Amino acid sequence: MTGTGTNAGESAAESAAKSAAKSAAKSAAKSAAESADEELRELADKQAALGEVRGTPAADPVNAPMIRHWLDAMGDANPAYLDRGVAPPAMAQVWTMQGVRPRGGKDGTPVDDVLTALEARGYTGVVATNCEQTYHRYARLGERLTPATRFAGLAGPKRTALGEGYFATWNVTWYADGDEPVAEMMFRVLKFRPRTRAAAAPAERREPYPLRPAVNGDTAFFWEGVRRGELRIQSCAGCGRLRHPPGPICPHCRSADRSYVTAAGDGTVYSYVVHHHPPVPGRPTPFAVAVVELPEGVRIVGNVVDCPPGEVRIGMAVRVTYRAMDDELTLPLWAPRES
Numbered sequence: 001m002t003g004t005g006t007n008a009g010e011s012a013a014e015s016a017a018k019s020a021a022k023s024a025a026k027s028a029a030k031s032a033a034e035s036a037d038e039e040l041r042e043l044a045d046k047q048a049a050l051g052e053v054r055g056t057p058a059a060d061p062v063n064a065p066m067i068r069h070w071l072d073a074m075g076d077a078n079p080a081y082l083d084r085g086v087a088p089p090a091m092a093q094v095w096t097m098q099g100v101r102p103r104g105g106k107d108g109t110p111v112d113d114v115l116t117a118l119e120a121r122g123y124t125g126v127v128a129t130n131c132e133q134t135y136h137r138y139a140r141l142g143e144r145l146t147p148a149t150r151f152a153g154l155a156g157p158k159r160t161a162l163g164e165g166y167f168a169t170w171n172v173t174w175y176a177d178g179d180e181p182v183a184e185m186m187f188r189v190l191k192f193r194p195r196t197r198a199a200a201a202p203a204e205r206r207e208p209y210p211l212r213p214a215v216n217g218d219t220a221f222f223w224e225g226v227r228r229g230e231l232r233i234q235s236c237a238g239c240g241r242l243r244h245p246p247g248p249i250c251p252h253c254r255s256a257d258r259s260y261v262t263a264a265g266d267g268t269v270y271s272y273v274v275h276h277h278p279p280v281p282g283r284p285t286p287f288a289v290a291v292v293e294l295p296e297g298v299r300i301v302g303n304v305v306d307c308p309p310g311e312v313r314i315g316m317a318v319r320v321t322y323r324a325m326d327d328e329l330t331l332p333l334w335a336p337r338e339s
């Protein structure tokens, strides 16, 4: 007979004491994560309680040129839309979409704070999982639509193939000039914590790193410095000015006599990009590439590591770190500096 209950010989009291101790240990270990979850749930409830929040009206009324472009892009040859002066229903979102740059003003929705809070807790990945649209009637030429957003709920944390994450759901309703709904959309995303790539892997595998810097007469001193753990900046032996990247001649005094100084290794992010696409050999995407300003007075380009790409910011304090990419190549990279 196989038993699933209390072991024979163990008293009920012993068993109860053991299980209490077990659950106490468990709850101590889980409490930090649980309180973070609790905070997220509270925020989600708060945002949901706001109900439907009206956004900024569309920048432009429903118009023929945009409808024409849409039909062209979709390969939709149906003349009915332009003939009747109505928009394809699936364009609903188009009319109120923000541009590449925020227009300013109050474009915020009840969803923003939830997504921001998720990102702050490491759920930086995002993938849209559901989109359901309901069309009440056609939007007509000349109508200016206004979106209204309602935060519908947060579910999680859940384990998914992408990593642990939360499903956030919201509804958008587009209203015509009055209070008449034209279209609705339910939208759901999974905000997930991307799996961390094993940092130790490169040290063990040592496959040749596919991206090699160009080492020549002008740059050899720089790469020699990197091998020694020094960040060397070229200087002019004539006027003493520093310059980077290294070159054959001083742009100020035209002297070809060169020297170098060793930088302290601190810097601040002057500008950056987060590279998502296309794929780069030997470098998992996304990754952040920054222009780092050194107190010595030059700027240098390098990848930012030890920090989720989405958390890199202009003005962020960084410090150089040297990473062996394979058995021969070391690259100077930049890591957040504790101030």
Ligand SMILES: [Zn+2]
Pocket: 236, 237, 238, 239, 240, 241, 250, 251, 252, 253, 254, 255
């Ligand atoms: Zn010079």
